[in-house]
Amino acid sequence: MTASPLRPDHALIASMVTAGARVLDVGCGDGALLAHLAREKGADARGIELSREGVAACVAKGLAVIQGDADTDLVDYPDDCFDFVILSQTLQATRQPRVVLEQMLRIGRNAIVAFPNFGHWRIRAAITLQGRMPVTENLPETWYNTPNIHFCTIRDFVALAEEIHAKIVRAEALDASGRPMGVKMPWWFWNLMGEQGVFWLARSS
Amino acid sequence: MTRATEAENPHSLVLRLPAESPLTLESGASLAPLQIAYQTYGTLNAEKSNAVLICHALTGDQHVASDNPVTGKPGWWISMVGPGKPVDTNRFFVICSNVIGGCMGSTGPASRKADDTIWGTEFPVITLADMVRAQARLIDHLGIETLLAVVGGSMGGMQVLSWASLFPSRVFSAMPIATAAKHSAQNIAFHEVGRQAVMADPEWQRGRYHAAGTKPVKGLSVARMAAHITYLSEGALQRKFGRNLQNRDAPTFSFDADFQVESYLRHQGFTFVERFDANSYLYLTRAMDYFDLAADHGGSLARAFWGTKTRFCVVSFTSDWLFPTADSRSIVKALNACGAPVSFVEIESDKGHDAFLLEEPNLFATTRGFLDAAASARGVT
Structure with a gap:
């Protein structure tokens, strides 16, 4: 299998996953990240994907992927069966984000969540200056047909992590190109400048 | 053959x-x-x-x-x-x-x-x-x-x-x-209907039809007709047949196969008995029923x-x-x-x-x- 270049946000997520880990990627799409983790990290890579096309692409890659969704299917997994549960660009589309996060940390010891930051200045500007729901390059849908029903900001996510007693092992904000903004900045800065947040959560012991 | x-x-x-x-x-x-x-x-x-x-x-x-x-x-x-x-x-x-x-x-x-x-x-x-x-x-x-x-x-x-x-x-x-x-219970139920149809046929001869020189074709074909419905869907039946009549312009006010779907099912039944043994049908449906x-x-x-x-x-x-x-x-x-x-x-x-x-x-x-x-x-x- 030839390795296509990994999306920058996927590369960041992959850097957090330890070698040989049991991984579940929730909303794994065509399995690009999973295939990378299986190949480069020797991960036992599993996935859940809503679209039949995505599942078929994954099956053809030899990945074990189930057609399903984050809201309904995580409950079927036993406790502690994964080292990492990944949710990339999907949290905002779930019906019950809090329950999904709790389930992720029940079935996995660690959770990695990447989500669009609704606190980004461009989004704030769209609402405050134009008085319109934002339509951006990363969030191209209009309010009435978007699958994204539960937007949050980086600070909202930090608050939710605290509420469910999850430990933040590592947090990164990504710029418009999907690359980490690097140096540690205060939350307010990331919340204003980051297009995406990527959080590595663990159960607080 | x-x-x-x-x-x-x-x-x-x-x-x-x-x-x-x-x-x-x-x-x-x-x-x-x-x-x-x-x-x-x-x-x-x-x-x-x-x-x-x-x-x-x-x-x-x-x-x-x-x-x-x-x-x-x-x-x-x-x-x-x-x-x-x-x-x-x-x-x-x-x-x-x-x-x-x-x-x-x-x-x-x-x-x-x-x-x-x-x-x-x-x-x-x-x-x-x-x-x-x-x-x-x-x-x-x-x-x-x-x-x-x-x-x-x-x-x-x-x-x-x-x-x-x-x-x-x-x-x-x-x-x-x-x-x-x-x-499932529903599937066992359908199988039982099929088996009863076979066993209700006098030609079944309590399973000794080979020796008796008979063949329970009526019973087996009804079993197949009933089962065949379960293999399809309402949508598929509607799409294929709807309420279309079979080679006629109006209902005959009889129990002929007026509707295409009836004719189709009868055909499925007739052709099935040519190739399948009635007792085999009983045994294999039973094996499925017992599966758990x-x-x-x-x-x-x-x-x-x-x-x-x-x-x-x-x-x-x-x-x-x-x-x-x-x-x-x-x-x-x-x-x-x-x-x-x-x-x-x-x-x-x-x-x-x-x-x-x-x-x-x-x-x-x-x-x-x-x-x-x-x-x-x-x-x-």
Whole structure:
């Protein structure tokens, strides 16, 4: 299998996953990240994907992927069966984000969540200056047909992590190109400048 | 060519096992002599690592990819199995055997006992596990330790699950399609209607119709008509027939087959009795009714697969109400609970349970992808 270049946000997520880990990627799409983790990290890579096309692409890659969704299917997994549960660009589309996060940390010891930051200045500007729901390059849908029903900001996510007693092992904000903004900045800065947040959560012991 | 000769001397390969090595059945009875009729396609490689076992459904047979000797029609899964097909016989050595209890050459109620009389209803009641243990004898005979894949739909899917549960180390990958780990109450109910139709036919002669020189064609054909409805969907029936009349402009105010759907079902019934043994129908439906893999493992389906290394791909169809998606999801849930590598696809189709036998490009793509990945994981070129 030839390795296509990994999306920058996927590369960041992959850097957090330890070698040989049991991984579940929730909303794994065509399995690009999973295939990378299986190949480069020797991960036992599993996935859940809503679209039949995505599942078929994954099956053809030899990945074990189930057609399903984050809201309904995580409950079927036993406790502690994964080292990492990944949710990339999907949290905002779930019906019950809090329950999904709790389930992720029940079935996995660690959770990695990447989500669009609704606190980004461009989004704030769209609402405050134009008085319109934002339509951006990363969030191209209009309010009435978007699958994204539960937007949050980086600070909202930090608050939710605290509420469910999850430990933040590592947090990164990504710029418009999907690359980490690097140096540690205060939350307010990331919340204003980051297009995406990527959080590595663990159960607080 | 008649069914009776096909049961004894099938137009396919036959494994005849000596009377000294009977098959011990789940019921405790032992079955001998044992004969297994089978077909193979493609070539077994030197490593014997490219063998794919196809398991047939209730009324299927070993002629999966070649013309059926009784009906003269093409094999029942010709769109799936063959050169360049998803189950590619250019790459894989494909085996398909008639289940025991069947009537196409493997030992069943239409076969002869040791005393040369027909078994009839003296044939012991068999289970899915018995069918699979008999197939395992065939796989032993072919010198194959581990099958690259076991694939099947409906009752074939039940055999796939039984294989994976009984012989986990012999199944590298498993593809149960449109099936369930237990037969539902509704499905048992439909089967009972079919059996009662057969047994209500005076020509059934309490199962001794071979000796009596009769044939319960009316009963068996009604059983088939009822069952055939369950293989379709309301949408498919509507699309195919609607309320269209059969070769007439107005209803005849009689009990003729006025509607196309009636005529179609009658045709299905008539043609079925030409190729199938009524007692076989009783035994095979019974075997499906008894199937409950969780019950065999203290009520836990996960325990049926505990520690398995087999790769699974479970497939269901949206309009299949006989083996609905929920049945497949229970299998997936159990496999997840034991950490098995499992994929699951629900394919959009309005063709009902029969979808697995029909032109379904998404099923073909999934099967091809899954088998290719299994082959490359096992180093089969």
